[in-house]
Amino acid sequence: MLMSVEQAEGLPLPGPEATGDELFRLGLLYSTGQGGAPLDYVSAHMLFNLAAMRGSIEAKVYRKELSQEMGADEIADAQRAAREWLAQG
Secondary structure, three states: OOOOOOOOOOOOOOOOOOOHHHHHHHHHHHHHOOOOOOOOHHHHHHHHHHHHHOOOHHHHHHHHHHHOOOOHHHHHHHHHHHHHHHHHO
């Protein structure tokens, strides 16, 4: 199982001022394990979800594709992490 957002030792999460494009780019790093980010589908899904909420059309496409590679529990973890991130902002 891939690491959850809380366990990930990678890039810091963006602040509440992050744009949809910034969130999308960070999601790409986690979805591919590049740029100093661990390969972490839960974090990637969370970031794509947040990016989609901020208007990124690409993030919606990537989130859907990534969902097909994830279990229901991982998707639930990603959604919970997105809600927690939003609550902190």
